[in-house]
Amino acid sequence: MSRKTENHLKILHIISSGTVGGAEKCFLEMLAASRKTFAGVAAVCSAGGELERLAADACDKVYTAAMADNADVFSLYKLYKIIGEYKPDLCHLHMNRATLLGALAAKFNKVKSIGSIQGEVRPIYAYFPDYLTFCSKNVADHVRSRSSAVASKPSFYLYNCIDNSALAKLAETGGRAFLREEFGIPENAFVVCQVARLHQNKGHAFLIDAIYKNIGKIPDLYCLIVGAGDKKYEEQLKTQAENLGISNRFIFTGLRLDVARIISGADLFALPSLQEGIPVTIMEALSLRLPCVAFDVGGIYELADTAAASEPFITLVPARDTEALASAIYNIYANYPHYKSIAQKAGVFMVKHYDKTKYVNDINAIYRGINFIAKTR
Numbered sequence: 080m081s082r083k084t085e086n087h088l089k090i091l092h093i094i095s096s097g098t099v100g101g102a103e104k105c106f107l108e109m110l111a112a113s114r115k116t117f118a119g120v121a122a123v124c125s126a127g128g129e130l131e132r133l134a135a136d137a138c139d140k141v142y143t144a145a146m147a148d149n150a151d152v153f154s155l156y157k158l159y160k161i162i163g164e165y166k167p168d169l170c171h172l173h174m175n176r177a178t179l180l181g182a183l184a185a186k187f188n189k190v191k192s193i194g195s196i197q198g199e200v201r202p203i204y205a206y207f208p209d210y211l212t213f214c215s216k217n218v219a220d221h222v223r224s225r226s227s228a229v230a231s232k233p234s235f236y237l238y239n240c241i242d243n244s245a246l247a248k249l250a251e252t253g254g255r256a257f258l259r260e261e262f263g264i265p266e267n268a269f270v271v272c273q274v275a276r277l278h279q280n281k282g283h284a285f286l287i288d289a290i291y292k293n294i295g296k297i298p299d300l301y302c303l304i305v306g307a308g309d310k311k312y313e314e315q316l317k318t319q320a321e322n323l324g325i326s327n328r329f330i331f332t333g334l335r336l337d338v339a340r341i342i343s344g345a346d347l348f349a350l351p352s353l354q355e356g357i358p359v360t361i362m363e364a365l366s367l368r369l370p371c372v373a374f375d376v377g378g379i380y381e382l383a384d385t386a387a388a389s390e391p392f393i394t395l396v397p398a399r400d401t402e403a404l405a406s407a408i409y410n411i412y413a414n415y416p417h418y419k420s421i422a423q424k425a426g427v428f429m430v431k432h433y434d435k436t437k438y439v440n441d442i443n444a445i446y447r448g449i450n451f452i453a454k455t456r
Contacts, residue, residue, distance in 0.1 A: 088446070089119035091167035092138070093158065095146035095176035097128025098307060098334065100276050101359030102197055105239050105438075106130075106173050110137035112439040113171075117446070121165050123158065123181075129334065140165070146176045158184035169193065169449065175204045182207030193449065195237065197356040198377055202226035210449055212237035214356035215378025235445045240438030241362045243430045246339045250367055253340025258303075262330050264344075268299040269412055272345035272369075274338055274360040275352065277308030282351035282374060283316050285401050289351075291323045292405035297412050300328060305341055307334035342367050347411055351404055355379055362433055365392060368426040370418040372407045374398040392425035394418075 090113045094106050106122075107130075113120040114137065122134045126143035134141045142161045144154045162170065162184055170192040172181040178194040185192040186207065194208030199221045205211055206226065211234040213219035223230035258264045271290065275281035283304060290302050304316070313331065320326040335341060338360070342348065348364035348371045355377035362382065364371050373379050375395040383393035394411060396403035411418045 088117045088169065089121075089165070089167045090117055090169050090171060090446070091121050091123065091162065091165055092171045092173065093123040093144075093177045093181040094130070094173035095125065095180070096174055097125030097130050098276070099129050099133065099336065100306070101239070102174055102195075103130050104359055105195075107133055107137050108240060108242075108435055108438060109171065109173075109442055110134060112442050113446075114138055115439075116443050119165075119167070121167070123161055123177075129336070146180055149176060149179055151176070151180065155180045155184055159187050162188045162190055169446065171195065172208060173197075175200055178204045178208060182209075191449070193445075196222055197239075198354050199356075202229050205229045205232070208232070210234065212445065214239055215381050217378045217381060218356050233449075235448065237441055237445065238433065238438070239357050239359050239362060240433055240435040241359060241366050241429065242435045243366050243433075246363055246366055249337060249339035250343035253337070253343040255344045257340050258344035262303070262332070264301050264303075264330070265299050268301045269297050269347075270301050270303060270345040271347045271349050271408065272303040272305065272342060272364075273349050273351075274305040274342070274363075275350065275358075276306050277304075277310075277313050277316075279309075279312060280352060280354045281306075282353050282399075284319060285351040285374075285399065285404055286349050287316060287319050287323070287325075287329070288401045289349075289405040289408055290328065291325055292401070293409050293412075294325055294328065296409055302329050303332060303341060303345065304329060305332045305335055305338060338363065339367060342369055345369060346415070347372065347408065349373070349404075349408070350379075351398075352376060353398055357382060361393065362429060365422070365425040366429040366433075368419070368422045370394070370411050370415070370422045371425075372396065372404065372411060374400075374404070390421055392421060392428065 120138040121140040122138050123142045124130050144157045146154045170185040172178040172194045182192045192208045193210040195212050197214050202225045320329045348369045350373040357378040372394040383391040394407050
């Protein structure tokens with residue numbers, strides 16, 4: 080990283096995605112934060128998706144590269160050329176393939192890079208960046224324990240954030256009336272909602288089975304599956320629900336940018352993911368005072384079990400345990416006022432500790448720290 084004052088630094092953010100999910104929302108917040116502080120901010124993402132359009136509004140210039148897989152030599156060369164053209168002082172890398180390919184391309188250009196590690200990834204994804212950020216202590220401990228080379232890298236904690244005020248404002252236009260009008264959900268339904276990219280790691284199949292086990296116990300039980308992704312996987316999920324005879328209780332919304340409107344009308348947020356860091360979607364649900372249940376993976380417990388909580392903010396169950404998930408859903412339904420009161424406390428906590436203002440300050444402090452390290456070497 081060149082020896083420049085803060086106001087003269089140029090940052091290039093690279094992400095191997097074109098859709099909009101939790102990691103992508105944090106990516107956009109970083110673009111906006113960097114643009115306010117540094118001399119130049121550009122982005123690289125997949126072409127043709129919603130993320131490309133949103134990134135164009137948040138930074139000075141957007142490049143595109145497919146980054147289709149870890150061996151995408153064409154994208155590696157394209158990233159090398161982009162970095163050579165833009166001449167950033169630092170490349171900030173987001174999501175696995177970008178962290179691998181982007182770090183290599185940066186090294187070939189003799190540009191420093193920092194990789195955002197958002198989950199319990201293989202060490203190869205954390206090996207090549209010069210610096211690392213971890214979204215939680217649990218994730219950091221896991222990745223560091225598997226590689227001494229990774230453990231020795233300069234690293235920082237950067238917890239994900241949410242825009243609490245924007246969420247609350249959007250939620251005001253949602254609610255149960257919105258769900259009834261948009262999706263035809265009955266007024267008295269008990270609505271479970273999952274917001275996640277359509278990928279096997281997000282565990283939708285476990286939720287479908289858990290809903291099936293509760294159909295006879297919870298009147299008018301409905302489930303909203305919010306998100307886009309693998310079309311083949313989506314068809315598998317729909318077939319699973321159909322084979323169980325409960326397809327009429329599931330609504331697949333596709334990609335939605337008004338998630339807060341949907342969450343505000345649900346009764347319970349479920350996230351049976353098999354791999355997570357600290358997921359933005361569950362942070363948003365907590366911010367909107369919605370009871371949450373999740374598999375105990377990654378850094379989720381760091382949100383659930385805080386010193387500020389007399390009871391965990393999130394009901395955690397063992398990963399892959401459909402029976403435990405089904406039981407937790409029914410228990411929350413049967414004792415809803417109690418879990419709603421916990422959710423109210425969680426919402427206050429999220430506003431205080433995970434708002435984007437703190438996130439922006441943390442990002443800028445990290446960049447200053449990296450610049451200081453570069454100057455003293």
